[in-house]
Amino acid sequence: MPTTPTPPIELDGAVQHLEGTWVPVQESVAESLSSICRVTRLEGNELAVAELSRDWWPLALHWALAGEVGALAAVVVHPTSAEDVSQVMSVCHDAMIPVTAAGGRSGVCGGSIPVHGGVVIDLSEMNSIIEVDEVSGIVTAQCGVFGPDLEHFLRSEHSITVGHHPQSFDLSTVGGWVACRGAGQYSTRYGKIEEMVVGLEVVLADGSIIHTGGHAAGAVGPDLNHVFIGSEGTLGIITSATLRTHPVSSYQGRATYSFPTLSDAFEACRLAIRHEATPAVLRLYDPIESARSHGGDGEETIVLVLDEGHQRIVDGTLATVDEFFVRCGGSAVEHDRVEHWLEHRNDTTALQGLTKKGFVIDTMEVTVPWSKLDAVYEAVRNAALSTPHAVSASAHLSHSYLDGACLYFSLASRPPRDTPLPEIDAIHRTLWDEAQRAALRAGANLSHHHGVGLNRSRYMHEALGSAFNSLQHIKDALDPLGIMNPGKMGFVDKFGTSGW
Numbered sequence: 001m002p003t004t005p006t007p008p009i010e011l012d013g014a015v016q017h018l019e020g021t022w023v024p025v026q027e028s029v030a031e032s033l034s035s036i037c038r039v040t041r042l043e044g045n046e047l048a049v050a051e052l053s054r055d056w057w058p059l060a061l062h063w064a065l066a067g068e069v070g071a072l073a074a075v076v077v078h079p080t081s082a083e084d085v086s087q088v089m090s091v092c093h094d095a096m097i098p099v100t101a102a103g104g105r106s107g108v109c110g111g112s113i114p115v116h117g118g119v120v121i122d123l124s125e126m127n128s129i130i131e132v133d134e135v136s137g138i139v140t141a142q143c144g145v146f147g148p149d150l151e152h153f154l155r156s157e158h159s160i161t162v163g164h165h166p167q168s169f170d171l172s173t174v175g176g177w178v179a180c181r182g183a184g185q186y187s188t189r190y191g192k193i194e195e196m197v198v199g200l201e202v203v204l205a206d207g208s209i210i211h212t213g214g215h216a217a218g219a220v221g222p223d224l225n226h227v228f229i230g231s232e233g234t235l236g237i238i239t240s241a242t243l244r245t246h247p248v249s250s251y252q253g254r255a256t257y258s259f260p261t262l263s264d265a266f267e268a269c270r271l272a273i274r275h276e277a278t279p280a281v282l283r284l285y286d287p288i289e290s291a292r293s294h295g296g297d298g299e300e301t302i303v304l305v306l307d308e309g310h311q312r313i314v315d316g317t318l319a320t321v322d323e324f325f326v327r328c329g330g331s332a333v334e335h336d337r338v339e340h341w342l343e344h345r346n347d348t349t350a351l352q353g354l355t356k357k358g359f360v361i362d363t364m365e366v367t368v369p370w371s372k373l374d375a376v377y378e379a380v381r382n383a384a385l386s387t388p389h390a391v392s393a394s395a396h397l398s399h400s401y402l403d404g405a406c407l408y409f410s411l412a413s414r415p416p417r418d419t420p421l422p423e424i425d426a427i428h429r430t431l432w433d434e435a436q437r438a439a440l441r442a443g444a445n446l447s448h449h450h451g452v453g454l455n456r457s458r459y460m461h462e463a464l465g466s467a468f469n470s471l472q473h474i475k476d477a478l479d480p481l482g483i484m485n486p487g488k489m490g491f492v493d494k495f496g497t498s499g500w
């Protein structure tokens with residue numbers, strides 16, 4: 001059976017937390033939608049609709065424990081084809097109903113919350129693998145195919161892999177990967193999702209179906225794939241994606257290193273990458289996270305290395321990594337700590353456990369030029385730890401590129417027990433404002449792979465500057481009524497306030 005969305009935490013109520021403008025769906029519109037595909041209406045199905053109206057945003061876990069969700073859809077539709085999605089969008093466009101697309105709902109920025117009610121399009125039943133071209137090494141899959149289902153089929157039937165393994169792998173879909181510009185844990189070898197996309201099928205706001213890309217390294221004007229990759233359902237709904245694949249390899253190399261300082265480890269990773277050593281996994285943990293999860297002594301920085309592929313390439317990559325790591329003061333650790341990481345890398349139980357204990361926790365990942373890693377690390381930690389009730393700020397380097405790397409911060413506050421939800425919201429907002437703006441000031445970008453959603457919308461103008469106006473023009477051209485995932489990505493919201 002196909003994988004289905006996984007609830008982030010128990011939900012015992014369906015009270016709306018956000019006090020934004022809420023748009024109902026008229027009976028005539030609901031009837032029209034019912035003639036297209038299966039529909040779940042709010043009335044009489046409040047808990048079911050509440051479940052379909054949320055995602056894994058850590059702040060919203062506090063709301064859920066209090067029986068609240070961000071907002072409720074008036075109607076949830078369950079299409080099984082692009083044609084269904086096209087007809088749904090046409091109906092909503094004519095009626096000026098806001099539409100929020102949702103797949104695995106594993107996002108952590110509130111991107112799947114229908115802040116203005118209206119219609120949620122649940123894409124998780126669009127779960128067919130359409131075609132595999134083994135000679136060219138590409139696969140076309142509907143947007144609702146979950147990671148485990150895609151990989152199991154490709155590996156067992158064709159001995160190929162997409163190579164995209166985000167921490168949310170068990171919870172996320174092909175469409176979500178593309179729409180939120182995701183990155184897998186093996187991205188240093190296989191690339192981020194945008195490097196895997198060959199072509200897309202997209203339904204626009206008025207119901208039009210278009211196809212973008214489709215060829216290797218085409219030069220037919222600007223690459224339209226990139227208009228929709230990372231657009232989070234605000235410019236179009238991705239209904240299928242054609243992705244590049246790689247042969248499955250049984251050969252693997254692993255290593256663990258310890259460094260006396262974080263800066264030494266940063267420099268070692270930079271030199272290895274700059275000299276074309278790109279192992280699938282190159283994960284550097286600061287002393288806090290090294291001690292917490294990888295047996296560090298509280299002072300050392302631990303780096304995990306893993307590569308897979310052709311034996312000569314893997315052996316050469318690990319030899320090059322070792323050369324520069326030793327040059328920068330690193331020493332190999334005999335005990336294989338990579339195995340422990342592999343066993344626990346997708347475990348999310350700590351999130352639920354800490355939330356139930358009253359912690360306000362979240363993660364923030366930003367991309368940083370190599371030259372500014374130390375400055376961004378210090379700036380974000382200092383800013384986060386200066387906020388009310390802050391207890392921890394740590395980071396690891398999770399993805400590396402020729403010109404920079406992703407710093408992935410874990411931030412935690414612990415307000416007094418029984419702190420009211422409005423104060424929890426304020427503590428979370430302050431933590432994010434201080435940490436995110438410190439990162440931007442120190443030279444980081446806004447996001448690496450979690451996307452923007454609702455939580456980061458307020459930073460979009462700061463992050464993009466005057467270029468944001470061009471993005472708004474694209475939004476206005478593709479979605480002139482502003483019905484697609486309103487309240488997100490910093491776009492003009494034509495339905496009023498989102499309540500956040």
